[in-house]
Structure formats: structure tokens, C-alpha cells
Amino acid sequence: MAATGLSDRRPRWGHRTSLFQFGQPAFYLFALLIGLTGWFTVAQQNLFREVAPEGWVLSWLLLLLYALPVFLLVYYLDLYEREPISLVIGAFLWGAVAATTLAIFANIGWGALIARSLDPDFAARWVPALTAPWTEEILKAAGVVLIYLIARREIDDIMDGFVYGALVGLGFAVIENVFYFIAVFGGETEGVLVGFFLRVIASGLYGHVLYTGLSGMGIAYFTTRRGEASLGKRLGVAIGLFGIAMLAHFLWNSPLMDFFPLPPLEGAEFAQVLLATAVKGVPFLAFVVVMVRLARRRENRWLQAALAGEVGKEGIRQEELAVLESPRDRRRARREIAGRAGRGASDLLKRLQRQQVNLAMVATRVDGDHPDLLRQRAYCKALRDALHAMPGTRPEVSR
């Protein structure tokens, strides 16, 4: 889209909506399903804990090591408008609790139905590929749709769709992995560690986080491009991205391109597993990386558009905007100022940068000289003045 178009249609970064929207029917459906399936999930985890207490604790510790960094990575991918924490947690819970539980019923039911109509040998190899990709992807994507219906204004670009989708996928992956570690890999320490290697170290980059992230992008494209793209195009993109997510899941579950060594694994076979997962996962990972980069570039253009009218006023200067646009440049600027003027100055610069991003949000929400905008400009100026009052912080251009 052209830059002029971007400046005409501004993102709604200034809005913050929580999960608890009591006027939205979608909230009650979300809460009801989380409640019902939550009971089921807790009971299931209790069962795992009773049968394999040490393995269960180890599973959760290992998965925490995986999930926490991925959660933060996804959360901070959205450079300018971090999503409200209640919605982010809601998305994670949907994946962990509702989608996993409903997927159990779906996979058992549809799996049994499909298995009955196929040759038993063929069914044994293909049922996982013919059920889970569509059942699980639909159930996870439904969580992103519900989040959108609860807080429509919070999904205002495809990056937001990726964030919510990826977090739904992360929640799903965590609970599914506990299930695998205990019920499939045996729940003993050795089995849990082998499971962690196979399902997280070797495969963790490729699975549910990416699938649902991509589906979320499609949902966000459909919902945010009204007036910019025709219904047909929006629908086509949404279905296309969802289809690619399902296709990647299908390929992962199918016996196609299967270079996995037969268990039990020994020695170099562990390396072969890394290769086997890469063959199936890397092309899709590359595709998602490209999509995320495109979405970030678009958000970057939006930042420029949102602050175009602010540059030169007291809130932000041209050279500050140039730094603000790149996370790498922001970090470099903070490192440099920390070297010259210490940690306090670096913290203050970080605060100024965050408030300048907030200035962009306010600028997208109100027009002209609205009191909110005036207040935010003045706040940024006060922070800059305070920063420049610290010895060694004044930029060379101002000397």
C-alpha cells in the first residue's frame, strides 16, 4: 500500500481494550468454554501428576524454559503497540485449555470415523494427517476469532493477528507436549528428556506457534482491510493463509518426506532427527519469517505516518524518529548514552522512546490539538529536557 494511503487510514494504536468485555456475547462464549474445558484440563493434569509425579514436574519445568522466551519473543514482536496483557493471556489460555480439550474429542471422533472407511494399515499411517491439521487449526483459529469479537479494536493489523495466533499456538503446544511427555514418552525422566528433545529442541521452531500465527494473520487481514481490499480478496488471503497453515500441519503429521530414524534413538540418530524435522519445517518457517517481516515493515510505515504530523513539534524530532523506527537503532542509542552518561540516562532515554511511541498512538486516536495530544507532547519534551540536563547526554548536534 502507498504511504499516502497509510497516512489516510491510521491504525488505532491508542485504544486499549481488556478481555473482560461484558457487553460482548463472544466474551461469554469464551468464558464458558474456558470454564468447561478448564475443568477437564485440570483433571487431566491431575491424572498425569498422579501417575508420573516426577515426570510431570520435569515436563512443566522444561516446557516453562521453552514457553517463557517464546511468549516474550512473540509479545515483543509487535514493536509499537503491545497487546493488552489480559487478551494475550486469554489467547494463551484458549490454546492451552479450550483448543486442546476440544481437539481431543475432535481427533478421536473424526479419527475413528475416517479410520473405519480406510484400510487399517493405511489408516494407521494417515489418520493423524487427515484429522489433526483441520480440526486443530480450526479450533485454534476460533480462539483468534473470539479474541477479535471480544476486542475488535485491538486487532488493527496483521501483526496483531500473528501475535494472538502465535500465543494460542504456544498454549496448545505446551499442553500437548505435557500430554506427549507423559502418555507417549512414558513419563519417566529419560522419556521426558527424549520427548523434550524430539518435540521441543528438534521441532519447537516449526509447530503450532507458526501454524496459528499464520492463521491469525489471515484473520487479521480479513478483519482489518475493509475498505482497502475487496471481500473476495480478503477472503482469499484469509483462506489462503489458513490453508498454508493446514498444509504445513498435514505435511508434519503425514508419512511424506519422513526421514525420522526408528526408535529407540542412539548416537548420531539424534542428529538425524534434527535434519528430519528441518526438512519438514524449515520451508514453512521461512515463509512465516517473510510474512512477519512484511507485517513489521508495514507497522514501521504506520509509525512514520502516525508521527508525520508530530515531527518538529515538541514531542519528537526528526533525528529521534529515525532512531525510533528501528529497534536495533534504539538499543544502540541506549547503549551509547549508557557509555557516556551511565545507566540512569539510558533508562531515561528508554522511557522517552516508549513515550514517543505512545505519542504515535495518541496521534492516531485524536486529531489536531486535542488535550491528550498536547499533554503527551509536553510529557515527551519534559523527558527530553530531563535527559539533556544529565551530564554527557546532550547530542553532538546540539553543542
Added chain:
Amino acid sequence: MGHPEQSVAAPPSPPAPKERKWLPTLAVFLVLAVVSLGGLFAVGAAEESFTEGDPGADPGTETRPPVVVLESVSITPLDGWEVAERFHDPEGVRLTKGTATLDAVAFSFQGTPEELFDAYVENALIPQASQLQTAEQLEVVHLDAGFTAARGFYFGVFGERNASIEGELTTALLPGGIGIVFDGWAETGSYRLVRDEVDRMVQSLRVG
């Protein structure tokens, strides 16, 4: 932050489209219901049509006759549970409902219910499982027929399909040196849907 406001100079905005609230929520609900439960209903319907065509199918609970496990040892199936198979070495019966199964087998055994539990795990489950995890502590349950039983969960991966199974064993000792094992199982995650029914059928054990 407050709600967005228009400045005086701004051109009037077109009226915002009316936000549909109920319709999309209802659509999501229907999709979730069809995807998550549609398969189970379809499997159930297929089985029902199969048993409707079977003149020997059992009627409802109240009128259903007990099913013999071993001579003079029987249980009463609940609605929806059908005899799928009979075993002869050891003697027993397999009841199924949808994707859930209850195997009841009886054989000569000397020992305690806990030892019977371990023996069944050792001789019946382990040989079929590529992975198996059983409860570390067994529950003591009292059957209506007056026997004390041991009960515990297990998880495992079974068969050529490598199906992930969860189940619950209930083991009791009957007069005459007979051990009886109830093995209720289903694919992991779905056993709890039938657990109460399995427990009730176990409680329906009658001897003599």
C-alpha cells in the same frame, strides 16, 4: 485513555457500520460444536444404525440381562454398551461404547487385589505396550457385592497404530480363588467421559 473524539475542523465521519455481536458468536459456537463433537456423533450414529439392524441387540438398562464373565460371575452393561467379544483364555468379555472399552476377565489367582493388579499389568498390558505408566498408589474401593478391590490408572502406547491409551484397572478377589480384572480404557483424554459408567458396571458385579 478516553474515547476518540473528533475535532471541530474534522470532516464528518460516515456513520460507523452496525457491529454484529450475536451472529458471528453463534457462528463460532456452531463451528466449534461441529468440529469438536461432530465426529463423535457421527461414530455414535453409525454404531446405532448397526445395532438397530441387529435383532439380538440388548434393550435398555432396566431390562438388560447381565453378561456372564465367568460361570456364576456377571456384570450388567449400561445403555449403549455392547458385547463386542468374548475371551476364553482367560475367560472374559469385552464391552464397547463408541471409542471406549471395558474388558472384564476372570481367572484363578492367589494373592491380594494389589498383587492381581501388578500381575495383570505385567502379563497383559506390558507385552502389548511400547510405553506404559501405571499409578504409583492404588486406591482401595468397596464393591456393592461385598468385595474389596484395588484400582489405579495407567497410560500407555499400544498396538501397531501406536495408539495413546488411558485406562483404569479394578482388581478384586472372588471366592474360590478367582481373580477378576476390570480394564476400562479409551484413547487418552476421552476415558473420563465414560469413567462413571465403567465404575457403575464394575459395581454391578454379581457372584453366584
